[in-house]
Amino acid sequence: MTSAPDGSASYRSMRDCLDRIEDTVPGKLEITKEGIVHDMMAPGRPHELTAGLVSRRLEKALPDGVWAHVGTPDVEDEPEGIMRHPDVMVIAVEDMQGEGSFDPRTVIAAVEVVSRSNPDNDWVGKVRDYPLIGIPVYAVFDPRTGTGAVMSDIHPTPEGPRYATRKDFVYGEDVTIGEWTISSEGLPRYAEASD
Incomplete structure (x- = not known):
C-alpha cells in the first residue's frame, strides 16, 4: 500500500502535469483546493467582450501605475495548492514585473465572467x-442572468478565510470594485444557444 503524497508534492505533481498538457487540450485548466478544474469550452464572444468592457471601464477609473490586466500569467499560491486564472486582475504594474505566475497577494481585485x-x-x-490566497476583492459578472456580486472583507472561519461582505447587482447598475465604481450598463448576455 502506498501513502498519499503530502499537499505540496500533490500540488507539484498536478502543476507539472498541467505544464505538459496545457497546450494540447482545449479550454482552460486551473488547480483548486478540490483538484484540477478543466473548463472544456474556450470562452465565447460574450464572455470575452464582457471581460474586455469591464477591463476598459476599470482602466478609466484606476490611478496611474495600476492596470485592469486581461491575459496571462496565472496567480499561484503553491503552499495553498491553488493556481487560478482570473479573467481580469487589478494589479500594480510594478507587481507584474519578473517571471512566473503573479503572487495573488499583489492582486488588488479579481474579476470573473461566469462561464x-x-x-x-x-x-x-x-x-x-x-480569499484563501489573499485576493481582497472578487467581482463576478454573470451573462447567463445579467446579475453579479462583489465580495470583500476576508475574515477567518473554521473552513478557512472567507469573504464576509457580498454586494449583489443587476446589469445596468453601477458596480464598486475595491475603490473604483464602473457601470455595468450594456454588458452582453448569453444567447439561448451559444456562449
Missing part, C-alpha cells in the same frame, strides 16, 4: 479559493 459551461467554478470554487 456558461462551468458556472460553479466562478460562483463556488473561486469564492472559496480567492
Whole structure:
C-alpha cells in the first residue's frame, strides 16, 4: 500500500502535469483546493467582450501605475495548492514585473465572467479559493442572468478565510470594485444557444 503524497508534492505533481498538457487540450485548466478544474469550452464572444468592457471601464477609473490586466500569467499560491486564472486582475504594474505566475497577494481585485459551461467554478470554487490566497476583492459578472456580486472583507472561519461582505447587482447598475465604481450598463448576455 502506498501513502498519499503530502499537499505540496500533490500540488507539484498536478502543476507539472498541467505544464505538459496545457497546450494540447482545449479550454482552460486551473488547480483548486478540490483538484484540477478543466473548463472544456474556450470562452465565447460574450464572455470575452464582457471581460474586455469591464477591463476598459476599470482602466478609466484606476490611478496611474495600476492596470485592469486581461491575459496571462496565472496567480499561484503553491503552499495553498491553488493556481487560478482570473479573467481580469487589478494589479500594480510594478507587481507584474519578473517571471512566473503573479503572487495573488499583489492582486488588488479579481474579476470573473461566469462561464456558461462551468458556472460553479466562478460562483463556488473561486469564492472559496480567492480569499484563501489573499485576493481582497472578487467581482463576478454573470451573462447567463445579467446579475453579479462583489465580495470583500476576508475574515477567518473554521473552513478557512472567507469573504464576509457580498454586494449583489443587476446589469445596468453601477458596480464598486475595491475603490473604483464602473457601470455595468450594456454588458452582453448569453444567447439561448451559444456562449
